[in-house]
Amino acid sequence: MSAGGLPLAMAGTDERVKVVAVSGDQNDQRRLFDLGIVVGKELTVTQRQTDGRMVVALGDLRLALGVGVTRKILVVPVSDVETR
Template identity: 50%
Template sequence: MSSTSSPQSLPLSMAGENARVRIVALLGGPGTVRRLTEMGLNVGCEIIVRQSQGGGLVVSRGETRFALGAGMAHKIMVCPV
């Protein structure tokens, strides 16, 4: 679990629809990081942004889809794959 981000990274909330990205850091407190990792959204995994409306996102990892609010999406740092 990392709390720093690389220079090429951006918040998941900034990724466009159908973007394939890799999670490089999870920001926020221990509770936020634990919640994300328990959902399977951990550092190193690849996800695809399926839908982006307003600030919320729908992302998928494999066959599983997750709905994330804007605040949570902003704490997930990603880089393009």
Template identity: 45%
Template sequence: MASSAQLPLAMAGEDEVVRVARVRGDADLRQHLANLGFVEGAEVKVVSRAAGDVIVTVKGARLALNRAMASHVSVTL
């Protein structure tokens, strides 16, 4: 699989399916996001977005992330 450019989850478009490439932040934040399903290689679908806040589905769960949280998750298209 070819490597594609990474972008923050906050910038992914509505209805796009992306893969988690990397989660940044302190250990507590990375662990919290991992517990929610944001682990490397996980498939994430952007359900809707507004001003950087996103609603996504990951591992069968629908979650809302604010812009700050979504900016810590790098994804590839």
């Protein structure tokens, strides 16, 4: 993934990622903020559909996200080195 990140929609099942940006209008950004999806947060993709819909884990919380939303969340992978 590039330094600026790629859309969450491109992440694979069981992949841990860190949010680096959230695009979209103010309402989109506010809705994601209210769900706890903010820059710096780590997510784990628990289920993924081929069209980009997915379920992500945010701590103990599980969120089902539509393809439009998963394309607005830019992420980078979390490496094992970063988690130690």
